[in-house]
Amino acid sequence: MINLDPAMLNRVIKPARYTGNEWNSIKKDHDKVAVTVALSLPDVYEVGMSNLGLKILYQILNNRVDTAAERVYAPWVDMEAEMRERNIPLYTLESLKPVKEFDIVGFSLQYEMSYSNVLNMLDLAGIPLFTAERDEHMPIIIGGGPCTFNAEPVADFFDCLVLGEGEEVMEDIIAAVSSWKKAGKINGRSGILRSLAQIGGVYVPSLYDVTYHEDGTVAKVLPNCPEAPLVVTKRVVKDLNTVEYATRPIVPFLDIVHDRIMLELFRGCTRGCRFCQAGVLYRPVRERRPELLLKMAKEMVDSTGYNEISLTSLSSADYSCLPDLVDSLMGELKEQGVSVSLPSLRIDSFSIDLAQKVQQVRKSGLTFAPEAGSQRMRDVINKGVTQKNLEDAVSAAFQAGWSTVKLYFMMGLPTETDEDVLGIADLAYKVLDLYKEIKGRKGAKVTVSVSCFVPKPHTPFQWFGQDLASEFERKQQLLKARLRDRNITFNWHDARTSFLEGAFARGDRRLGQVLLKAWQNGARFDGWSEYFKYDVWMDAFNTCEIDPYFYATRHRDFDEVMPWDHLSSGASKSFLQREYEQAVTEELTCDCRREHCSACGVCPGLGVEVLDWGSRA
């Protein structure tokens, strides 16, 4: 057990990040379990504690009598300095034991900009960074989360990466590690890695060799041992009604990012927005039954004492039984002072009615994501929202008493022209005008947030070259000049951060050395603007003689081998290509959940099907 010096904790900000003992946290005797797991998200406590996937895994793993699952997050820079000065290794919050003593360390990889924190945490833990440097006495380092679908840039640091949903595969992994340990860690490190590689959805990068063409593109990614499959396909839970959920989540003392009950209505979204990676990775749509959700919600209020429930999903307003569910939740939980919130709204008046219902009197402002300013551009990305939908939704919101609207957009989408960019401004002004029309006076406040589009693997736009940072900046200025009304607030993302994210999102294994170099030179918490060191990253690329533009801004041909072609989400490459071609010709693809199948390949390929209770009623 690590001894935590009061002098250290008295000095750092928010010391409760590092001391545990939260309600519903679980402490087990390590001598009485077969496998110990440290679950991590490589960011600060408040971010890591908000991740739903880890909450679910914590419960599933701790339900097993043979397993102890604990938590560890990235110490903030002040705590890191204190720990390094005192030689305190990275430790878990439950047992205060060094992470190095665990059998498994699992990192949830939610965004590329957290990679430097993974290296930093391994280093703080005293664990060798490279998989090749670790022997059988070191923990097995596992990655999960959306980034694993192209975690090639971190492939050298991880022992294995898990593709897809973790509920079932984690149990398979525990079983494999447990029997390997019981057999005296038979065949050492290589023994367990080869056994893990045979579990569906588990990718062991060291069992694959990558060769490159002279032009720098990938030639082949091939397994170097018989246990490793040619293609690793994601894991998917067939029916969410039958798997365990995080009904007893840890209740933190500090205020975390999502400090409320997260009720996951369904997984997957088949609206088919062509920029969206989650829309591909989590296919197909699988809903939980409304009766089960109500039961879960009550259980969670009782087990946590939270007074707010957020209905989370990729697009919660698409839940087939939403109005009834909201009514029953509010009816049953009102007495206990519990409120219900909808984190994402669809752009239609149905959503406004619902928002009005759940928000009751508090009119805090509504958020919509048209994603693009012009109709043409929205057709390119298959957003499926018309100018009229937007006007109706915003009018309904104003009529219902709202006056503050937030609009989310992206710039740098394929085929984008300046006219499309300026369409964002037109839309913002249209919203102000609508308010005046409806209310007969000025008074609306519009916030326009524009991010820089980062093409992601496994999406129809995976072949598209990202805009140069200078082009993003030019477009930002163009828009800024047009948005001069004092009732409009304009926020935009740092183009250089998006550029780096773009390079790593579609990077290959060679980026591992850039990551190492940048971390060595001080990169960490890159997702936090105050700590993002662009120059350190560019120096690292230079030193390694690797060109970031090759990864971020280069257009790929359809026949190029992608660094992630051996990692499958179930959606076929031909489907993605078809979608890209339709994007260019501005043709729409319908939602397969309620209309006809668009043949992405997931359902037949993975033996799963869409579960939509509304359509079966």
Next chain:
Amino acid sequence: MAKLRLEITKGEEIRYISHLDYASAMERAIIRAKLPVAYSEGFNPHMKLSFASALAVGVTSQAEYIDIECKEEIDINQAVERLKAVLPMGIRIKGAAYMQGNVSALMAIVNLATYEITVPLLAEDIGIIEDSIRWFNNAESVLYTRESPKGKKEMEIKQYMAKPIAITVLEKAVRLILEIRITPTGSIKPGEVLGALVAMFDLPIDIDNLLIHRTGLYISNAGRQVSPVEL
């Protein structure tokens, strides 16, 4: 309406949580216990809870007080048992009573806080320590500059000291007993008293490794000292 007053602890397990964190931990425990707590009216109803005195990050306590306004008066033992079952580690219930009649707010009546502070010594010579404490106890006034994000403020410490500081020298550490007045116009934090002892009275302690423990909160009137649950 019934006002349930509890005497609770903030233990070592949760030493580093803030007063706000502590308050919301109690709020959530009350929901888990399904106590018939009252909420304020309005658009954003909140639970009717009040505390006696905020406790800083890094400070433990064996005597915190909270008033819970309830819609009905349920059996006190039952209320305590239900709450006990759902309290996080570090919070224990030491006493409970329904307050009868029109009760003044805890914050308004509590006027004395006692602390036990343990801190490692940097010098072996007990004489130096005793001298330092004696000088402090005998001083007419001690000025201390409180620095906060809001700026600097000059404070006179001695007006808040209800009694001279008492000490026990332990092995390589010293334990100090402080009794501090809480007045309508303010008070001084125990850490600030220690800060003054180091800065102005050369107390040879490792102040970074200070462990502060609140031993009591009292209503002190004309020499009579009672705790808020003894009222």
